[in-house]
Amino acid sequence: MSEIWICGVDEAGRGPLVGSVVAGAVVLDPLHPIEGLKDSKKLSASRRDFLFEQIQAKAKAWGIGEASPLEIDQLNILQATMLAMRRAIEDLATRLGGWPDKALIDGNRCPELPILAEAIVKGDSKEPAISAASILAKVTRDRQMAQLHERFPQYGFAQHMGYPTPFHFAALKEFGACIEHRRTFAPVRQVLTLIQQAE
Template identity: 80%
Template sequence: MNMIWVCGVDEAGRGPLVGAVVAGAVVLDPENPIEGLKDSKKLSAVRREFLYEQIMEKAKAWGVGEASPTEIDSINILQATMLAMRRAVEDLAARLGEWPSKALIDGNRCPELSIAAEAIVKGDTKEPAISAASIVAKVTRDRQMIALHEQHPQYGFSQHMGYPTEAHFAALKQYGVCTEHRKSFAPVRRVLEGSF
């Protein structure tokens, strides 16, 4: 007999100038609650890491999906976000061994899924499963940025996580664009065009 599983879905990394957009999907286990879930942006990095480990240990299932900078440049950030969310739900379904019954999506749009989906504005503050998904997405993406920093330390990715900060702009101006920059984003495009 199939259980009724509801997964929360959220993304991290729509605004940065570099790296993938990452989505998380989580089905929480009501018999194994996780205390302190909230929007990942309202948590310290240490607390996010702690809760991430709790989610990995206690959730019924979780999944991660991403869309690369090349995909972002090809289909735009909104469509890439939807793609990452779909991939996260597919990854979760593979780990769960079945499709969840429904997906609760943070925001005002739903990706195309083969299951029912509901968009919830500010869902990461209203639905614990979405909060958990936001933590999975954010920690996963931050870890990617730290790894990218090791390859390209001159950009300071471990400090700003790829977001458009003054330090990032200065590094772009000095060093140009790396392969992981989103070339369709205006500040990066201006560097490529020599008009930054």
């Protein structure tokens, strides 16, 4: 009997005003268990970094996909998230040497896929493969935000990871939007409108 490959899928970065939405996909290897997998939001940054390396070393296969700020603005955040998830599974399939048999998707809806898919609400705290995917996505996106902070330090991305905090709002009003801001998100759109009216 051939092995059944089930991949967990999760995303990071739906709520921020800037940067890509990133998805992870993971098929765990029962012969190489990874201790301590749980929802990435419940782990410290150092623990996430450690598990990120463990997942890439021990999983049967893993993949990362993303949708850019431009794609988010063109498609809307829900469709861009579905696109990032599909890309993560495609990346995983390349490493696996074929599509997995089934995808377990965190949340209440699934991207269009050529395989069986099941949406699981709060799946990142119920399914270890989804927990692993959430860690891949979160660490990848946090590292992207650290790089973005180096390019645009005035916005404080390393502190708030692009989420709509009072500091981020104040920086948007002072400096306008950078090229990585999501222009269809209301706070960014409102600031751009104010700047246009003032010109």
